Amino acid sequence: MENFSQTEENYLKAIFKLSEREDKPASTNAIAGEMSTSAASVTDMLRRLAEKGLIHYEKYRGVALTEKGNKLATGLIRKHRLWEVFLLEKLRFSWDEVHDMAEQLEHIQSPELVERLDEYLGRPKFDPHGDPIPDADGNFTFRKQVFLSALNPGESGAVVGVNDHSPAFLQYLDRIGIKLGAHLRIAERFDYDESVRVLMDDANEQVLSKKVSQNLFIQKF
Amino acid sequence: MENFSQTEENYLKAIFKLSEREDKPASTNAIAGEMSTSAASVTDMLRRLAEKGLIHYEKYRGVALTEKGNKLATGLIRKHRLWEVFLLEKLRFSWDEVHDMAEQLEHIQSPELVERLDEYLGRPKFDPHGDPIPDADGNFTFRKQVFLSALNPGESGAVVGVNDHSPAFLQYLDRIGIKLGAHLRIAERFDYDESVRVLMDDANEQVLSKKVSQNLFIQKF
DNA sequence: AAATATTTTTAGACTAATCTAAAAATTGTA
DNA sequence: TACAATTTTTAGATTAGTCTAAAAATATTT
Numbered sequence: 001m002e003n004f005s006q007t008e009e010n011y012l013k014a015i016f017k018l019s020e021r022e023d024k025p026a027s028t029n030a031i032a033g034e035m036s037t038s039a040a041s042v043t044d045m046l047r048r049l050a051e052k053g054l055i056h057y058e059k060y061r062g063v064a065l066t067e068k069g070n071k072l073a074t075g076l077i078r079k080h081r082l083w084e085v086f087l088l089e090k091l092r093f094s095w096d097e098v099h100d101m102a103e104q105l106e107h108i109q110s111p112e113l114v115e116r117l118d119e120y121l122g123r124p125k126f127d128p129h130g131d132p133i134p135d136a137d138g139n140f141t142f143r144k145q146v147f148l149s150a151l152n153p154g155e156s157g158a159v160v161g162v163n164d165h166s167p168a169f170l171q172y173l174d175r176i177g178i179k180l181g182a183h184l185r186i187a188e189r190f191d192y193d194e195s196v197r198v199l200m201d202d203a204n205e206q207v208l209s210k211k212v213s214q215n216l217f218i219q220k221f
Numbered sequence: 222m223e224n225f226s227q228t229e230e231n232y233l234k235a236i237f238k239l240s241e242r243e244d245k246p247a248s249t250n251a252i253a254g255e256m257s258t259s260a261a262s263v264t265d266m267l268r269r270l271a272e273k274g275l276i277h278y279e280k281y282r283g284v285a286l287t288e289k290g291n292k293l294a295t296g297l298i299r300k301h302r303l304w305e306v307f308l309l310e311k312l313r314f315s316w317d318e319v320h321d322m323a324e325q326l327e328h329i330q331s332p333e334l335v336e337r338l339d340e341y342l343g344r345p346k347f348d349p350h351g352d353p354i355p356d357a358d359g360n361f362t363f364r365k366q367v368f369l370s371a372l373n374p375g376e377s378g379a380v381v382g383v384n385d386h387s388p389a390f391l392q393y394l395d396r397i398g399i400k401l402g403a404h405l406r407i408a409e410r411f412d413y414d415e416s417v418r419v420l421m422d423d424a425n426e427q428v429l430s431k432k433v434s435q436n437l438f439i440q441k442f
Numbered sequence: 443a444a445a446t447a448t449t450t451t452t453a454g455a456c457t458a459a460t461c462t463a464a465a466a467a468t469t470g471t472a
Numbered sequence: 473t474a475c476a477a478t479t480t481t482t483a484g485a486t487t488a489g490t491c492t493a494a495a496a497a498t499a500t501t502t
Contacts, residue, residue: 007489028450041490043451048488060450060497090311091337101331108325116312228459249480262460264481269458281467281480 004052006107009076011035011045012054015065016073025062074138075114080106081127082117088128089121095128095180096170129170130161130180130217146220148184148196149213156185156199161217169215176206184218225273227328230297232256232266233275236286237294246283295359296335301327302348303338309349310342316349316401317391350391351382351401351438367441369405369417370434377406382438390436397427405439 004012014034018026028046032039050057054069065073083105087098115136118124125141126132132140145160159182162169173179177200187205188197194210208216225233235255239247249267253260271278275290286294304326308319336357339345346362347353353361366381380403383390394400398421408426409418415431429437 005488029448037489038491039450040452040492044489087334091334091341093333093337097333101329101334104329104331105326108322110322110325112314112318113308113312113322116314120312226458250478258459259461260480261462261482265459 003109004072008049009072009107011049012065012069012073013076015055015063019064025064027062071138074134076106078134079114081131081133082114082121084127085121085124086117094174096167098128099165128180129165143219145217147214148216148218149210151186151218153186153189155220156183157218157220158183159216160219162215163217164215224330225293229270230328232270233286233290233294234297236276236284237291240285246285248283292359295355297327299355300335302352302354303335303342305348306342306345307338315395317388319349320386349401350386364440366438368435369437369439370431372407372439374407374410376441377404378439378441379404380437381440383436384438385436
């Protein structure tokens with residue numbers, strides 16, 4: 001298989017992320033923002049990626065991944081999330097620490113290594129943040145999930161993921177004891193600031209702010 | 222800690238390897254050979270490495286690592302060999318497959334990751350080829366070893382390493398059943414071609430060529 | 443629809459790492 | 473010691489990825 005530079009790979013991931021989020025072609029500016037670089041640099045790179053058949057690119061019209069580009073991007077996400085599982089489960093890092101290391105590890109080139117790693121980890125379907133891990137063909141396991149903020153008093157479900165992946169948020173969750181799989185029931189919702197009082201694992205109660213409840217993915221019971 | 226490019230790191234490893242092998246300053250040409258590049262490129266890079274305080278360099282006089290360069294080089298070797306142990310012991314790769322993957326993994330930047338990996342693997346002192354793994358301070362465990370070719374008939378010892386790391390040699394050893402730790406006793410030596418007949422693990426006998434016996438490290442009993 | 447604002451591209455330049463060809467320094471040998 | 477062979481360095485060019493500033497295209501507002 002053809003190899004690409006880490007920079008090229010990071011652009012593909014950025015484009016994938018933006019297209020997924022908006023479900024339409026990614027703009028030069030949006031990519032520049034995602035990559036923390038200038039729009040001019042992005043234009044340069046887009047020309048090169050298009051030449052290599054990784055993206056569909058028309059000047060001023062934004063970009064979308066080709067089949068080939070998509071395969072590559074999902075492969076990167078697969079590697080990233082598998083390494084995150086490894087770092088958390090085997091090396092005992094916490095979920096707010098694993099991202100930066102996985103960001104480097106995802107660029108290791110070796111299909112055989114990915115396969116063995118997947119097997120070693122027991123072919124996990126989700127990473128430590130609850131994000132789905134695509135299989136070797138690039139297929140994601142889809143999970144029906146809603147934000148905690150969408151639940152009504154009395155309803156309950158399990159925490160299956162986070163929307164905000166920042167260390168600050170993840171550390172906050174650790175501090176108040178919310179882990180993936182935790183069982184939450186809405187006890188009360190306060191119209192005043194849209195915060196909610198929840199019962200966690202049928203044990204202790206917490207009040208969660210609007211911001212927190214908008215960043216927790218829940219699978220309803 | 223300051224970070225360096227993968228290329229710079231690879232030059233440092235090459236210089237370390239050459240200095241260790243010859244125990245004198247490495248020459249431009251030797252480095253070019255080790256790196257499979259031109260002497261001109263090496264000169265360019267040496268100027269840069271010297272500026273960064275990683276090597277002692279005088280034009281036409283060859284190079285040696287500084288304290289700082291040495292620390293970095295041993296750190297790389299430490300990472301390389303720890304990852305090799307991981308690939309072999311945890312992911313079940315064979316000893317002829319692990320090198321190329323480790324060559325990439327050694328450039329992952331994260332002191333904490335190295336520490337956790339070391340701990341996870343049980344702080345191994347030797348890698349799958351019998352090469353010593355430096356500790357976090359860069360100290361190697363030294364082992365008194367001789368080539369199998371230096372043993373006389375009747376003498377015996379354990380295989381503790383290989384001098385030739387090529388997949389061809391390692392696969393050959395696998396084929397004839399020689400693993401790290403195997404117990405060998407010289408049954409007979411043939412002056413004709415300097416081959417030797419050995420008794421392996423007090424079980425089966427093999428004739429090993431001069432070339433093979435010059436590439437196996439033995440710790441004498 | 444014209445004027446204005448925003449986005450995107452182009453132009454030109456910089457750095458790291460590389461190359462080939464030629465010049466300079468060192469080493470080996472007669 | 474001087475000539476030849478070898479090694480090393482310099483000079484000048486190339487590619488990937490980046491930048492700023494300016495020009496061009498598109499989108500928005502009046």
